[in-house]
Amino acid sequence: MRQFKVLGMPVHIHENYRDWLAQRLRDNQGAHVVTLNAEMTMQARKNPALAKVIQEAELVVPDGSGIVLYLRSQGKKIERCPGIELSEQIVQIAAEQKWRIFLIGGAPNVVDHVADIWQQKWVDIAIAGLHHGYFDEAIEKQICEDIRSTQPQLVLVGLGVPRQELWIQKNRYLNPNAVWIGVGGSFDIWSG
Template identity: 30%
Template sequence: MAISKVKILDVPFVNTTLNEFIDHILNEHILKSKKASIVTANPEIVMHANEDSSYMQILHHANYVTADGIGIVKAAEKLGQPLPERVTGYDLMKGFLSKANQQKMSIYLLGAKDEVIQLAKENIQKTYPNLEIVGYHNGYFNWEENDIGEEIKQLKPDFVFVALGFPRQEKWINQHIDQFDKGVFMGVGGCFDVWAGTVKRAPIIWQKVHLEWFYRLLNQPSRIGRMMAIPKFMKKINEQKVKEKS
């Protein structure tokens, strides 16, 4: 069954809840061995896509784009086409890992520093002992000369989590997905750092009041430049609303 979509600055977001989306991916792709690509997009990614047409094409080519950020949800509401909730990369990955554990599925991890992916792998395996981590590779490889794609093709994992940061992770998935027969491929940004314990996710109370972004900024002040995409994004949303009214 298809999921309806909401366009925000030309990026098509799936109109669904976290749990509904997890079940959809499981039933329509994993159980049917149909491959899929997922992009979890925040305002920064939407702005980048609006400035880079080739990246926008990648987002349109992906099977699903989810609202990873309260800014996306607020923008959808402002434009009169509300989304039910955030569907973040970390929550999605956690949900998929839980399903993989319950049904003894397999995963592959790609990205981050070697020490980070090693720790992430160990912690994921401890938390979800029934899933199988069939392979992993750090994010420092020669883009043009490597056998990662061939390895994944041979191993046939159910899920492939790609933590190369945007836009590299989406570019990698888009460039390679045609060579695979099955698997759900998703860019997960800094999720491996959280699983490794090198970066802490915001406490639940910060998440509930939609200040997770501010918590991350306090802990990683170097993100201030990236955060500037948010006011630019909201300005664009306001412009779009005015345009639609005229």
């Protein structure tokens, strides 16, 4: 995929990120999706581990308007892709295809609420598992075991930047064929 660079970070360019990801899932190919904004790019300059994860992600979408404005100022044709909207579109496709979805992050009860809302919206949605984002090592082990045993095709991780990106990098081997998306505070918004 074509890519531009913002302060050393890649931004991938595609006319339809949703279709690209859906095809990726159909082909049983995994992806780590990073939804890049200016703050993250600044963090990555000081955090080599974060920079590496972003550089290695299969899909980095221009989430922040600062990224889009910067690239436009360089003469690039680029449209913003809000990560929360892309994630929701993928959830819808996953629900329709009955692909298993795993949700991690947010304060206690938030993801449960999101799962309830989605189950009402898409009755056939397959929520393979969920956990809030405040866990100790023992619980983390259990979460990882649940991911390993349920093999979800879509994993949404909302632990904030950079924790979610590093967490995905560390754990995506549990199901390399899944699409893993760092969703930031999206669970808070989806829960209403």
